[in-house]
Amino acid sequence: MNDLINQPGTSSGSIGMPKLGEMNQIGTVLEVKSGTVKVLVPKEVIARQELAKHCRIGAIIKCYSDGAEVFGIIRYVAAGTELGTIVLELELSGQMEASGFARGVSNFPLPGEACFAASPTDLERIFAPGDGQSVVIGKVFPTDYIDAGLRVEPLLSKHFAVLGSTGSGKSSTVALMIHRFVEAMPNAHILVLDPHNEYERAFESSGVHFNTANLALPYWLMNFTEHVEVFVGHDTKGRGGEVDILKRVLLRARKSYYSGPKGIRITVDTPIPYKLSDMLSILDDESGKLDKAEDIYPFLKLRTKIEELRNDPRYSFMFSGLLINDNMSEIVSKILRFPVLGRPVTTLDLSGVPSEIVDVVVSVLSRMVFDYAVWSRQMGEGTPLLLICEEAHRYVPRKVAEGTLYAARKSLERIAKEGRKYGVSLGLVTQRPSDLSGTVLSQCGTLISMRLNNEYDRGFVANAMPEGSGSFLDSLPTLKNRECVISGEGVGAPVRVRLDFLEEKLRPASDDPEFHTGWKHDLSNGNIVDSVIAEWRKGEK
Secondary structure, eight states: OHHHHHOGGGOTTOOSOOOTTOOOEEEEEEEEOSSEEEEEEOHHHHTOHHHHGGGSTTOEEEEEETTEEEEEEEEEEEEOSSTTOEEEEEEEEEEEETTEEEESOSSOOOTTOEEEEOOHHHHHHHHSOOSSSEEEEEEETTOSSSEEEEEHHHHHHTOEEEEOOTTSSHHHHHHHHHHHHHHHOTTOOEEEEETTSOSTGGGTTTEEEEOTTTOOOOGGGOOHHHHHHHHTOSBOTTOHHHHHHHHHHHHHHHHHHOOSOTTOOOOTTOOOOOOHHHHHHHHHHHHTTOSOGGGGHHHHHHHHHHHHHHHOGGGHHHHOGGGGSOOHHHHHHHHHTSSOTTOOEEEEEOTTSOTTTHHHHHHHHHHHHHHHHHHHHHTTOOOOEEEEETTHHHHSBSOOOTTBOOHHHHHHHHHHHHHHHHTEEEEEEESOGGGBOHHHHHTOSEEEEOOOOOHHHHHHHHHHSOTTOHHHHTTGGGOOTTEEEEEETTSSSOEEEEEOOOOGGGSOSOOOOOHHHHTSSOOSOTTHHHHHHHHHHHTOO
């Protein structure tokens, strides 16, 4: 075996030989299956530290077969039958072709052929292709010199998900990715739905920020499903009468207010203004035609709900009487950044949105992104858009009870299924992948998995991960902060990455209160409780 180590090209049956001077042979092929290869590593290699370090789980091994360079990732290490030897099980990930690294293997190695530790040049060709269409977000683990690049086009065109337990660094990872996108593509159009107001600080110089204080999102932008969810509720089972009445009244209200060009086909979904006062008048008119007293109940419920929304200051950003003007063009331009004007990122703080309608607000915004892309594409003016949804499991839940509406789920699922055709990319961020809709998660071509402590969540990630990723699954509970496993279309092969460090001013404001410092000192402000209650009652964040 010493001769083999010193002369790596002498492996029997090998046609594609390594270049002269390559001194990193670690063993020979022992067994080949359709997707895995077993490699026998002799004790002489184990005794050499510079070679033994390449025999650990997650390392990349190269085999030469019939003129091709085939690569696999170590997923299992076991003791060999001979004392001092070990057996590696590789999960084949792809092979090198003239155009670069490609997924899938057509030239399977044969028993007896030589295997080598992937060289730094190999790793660069796989993970940091110099094609000008990749962004670097860190270093390939365990090196500190091989760039880990994300391939922008397949990453965004086929959607992505960032998964990880609380505190694992998901928000910082998303911020890092967005900063790299903006550096490479300064005229991007990125909308971040932020339920905890974390991202405003991260994009202070490169984005615009909206919240309930400065966001005017008119109620008339809602489609019929969203109207039902607001005026009737999530659970529509047994409430068909209210839904039918709302449909008739909404259509009449839209038609009665419209004064634009003739020939437009107005439906309950057409995003044109109408007055809530018109809707109330139409409700009164409809209810006055009834002959039976008991049939008036659904009319009264709808009227009460409309009055409640008009008078509650928490809903003023959406149901204020000042929002009747047709300013849809202005709203779309501001939120989607047309023109960019040096600020390609929009962060939308949802923390001040009442919980009763936050799902509808997410639905309106995500549908606005998709519908704009569809119609602009038909006019030949399509511009790619990226929508990032934090806490995605809240808006795209896996379980939905029969007879319930989830407008946001419907809108986001549509983007996941059809967004690629119209240039809409979806980025999902969640700490509970097991609570996320399987339909949406399965549409994410790239998974960026951070530390996941829950075995149930890891099971869902395992099912969603593409081929060649099994070797990294067991490492998910042991990942450190600023480490992740990336698999799928956005990378050449599954890889563990040590993420770049972001300056504090570029990171999200996601630091949690610290108990060990907070409990050492008493409050310096004796009126803090009164002040908190005053803000609490105002209901403004």
